[in-house]
Amino acid sequence: MTDKRDYYEVLDVDRSATEKDLKNAFRRLARRFHPDRSEEPDAENKFKEIQEAYAVLSDAEKRAHYDRFGHDGPSGNPFGGFSGGGFNINLEDLLGGDFFSGFFGGGRSRSRERKGSDILVRHSIEMATVITGSEESIELDLPVECSTCNGTGAKDGKTKTCGTCQGTGRVRVRQQIGPFVNEVVQECRDCGGTGSIIESPCGDCSGRGHRIEAKSIKFNVPPGAEHGTRLRLRGQGQPAERGRGSNGDLLIEIEVLTHPWFERNGSDLIMSLPLGYPDLVLGTKVTIDHIDGKKLDIVIPPRSSAGHTLEIKKRGLPHMRRSGRGDVVVLLKLHVPEKISKADKKQLDSMKTSLNPSDQLQRILDDAADRRANE
């Protein structure tokens, strides 16, 4: 029998773990126990154990074998080939460039296959566009791979292998730390980690490997899009340096323009509605052109108060992540005219006794004063 721990236990996953679960578990643990990084006790042995477990479980055939026979397969140790430490795992792919960048001289990525940068542009839409969403098309000046040199930046596409690093993009450097001599791997300075040297730069792109070209970009704005929503168009960004790696992405940030009277609160639309005193007291119906292209009827019931709100259900903007629409919220306001005609003034005066609360208040106070005087 072996005293090896169960591979599933090592990776802390259950036996039904998917390929993705395994990968995530491995990433998490490898980052924690990588001997160059970890301060955990016994990190190196733990890391070996994790590597071995992942090497076996991530290989469908080996996993099936392990599920059936465990560590003690019919041939003794069916995974004998792994115990020596030679695991067929690409740690850089699994853990990502950032994890290793620290080993290769700080912030610069050591990878020869580096992705181009993302490009961010802003695009404005009317609030009405949010109702239906839309297919938009914009013209942008974007960097594209230079076709003359295939993005290599070299004249006629000709590069020569870097002699310093023999094309690997990396060099081993001996470092003396106190009494210890350490050998570390660093990015090759002569070729910038690309492994190749440009003999003479491409005249069309001055050796940059890309050119600026006007491009027509089409994309869909989803219904309910919010201000600041970012749409990601994969591979439409900056080409990778010297054509070695994938393009970055193009990010389009949606800017929703303000509306003359609607204010947005998520999927609700808020507006204020100024009304005359008679309309507030007697009630009325106001119809406006709505941004959904239809008419919006706002029914103000009799005896409404300024400062109160009315909700018109499901006439707001679409919800972004579920079906249906928000509401229109109408804030009632009292409109006070700047000028009043003599005739209006007379009419208002005549209403004072019955409708003016301050007059009523005065009558109550007068009555109370009378009662006191009579006591």
Ligand SMILES: [Zn+2]
């Ligand atoms: Zn070029």
Ligand SMILES: [Zn+2]
């Ligand atoms: Zn080099």
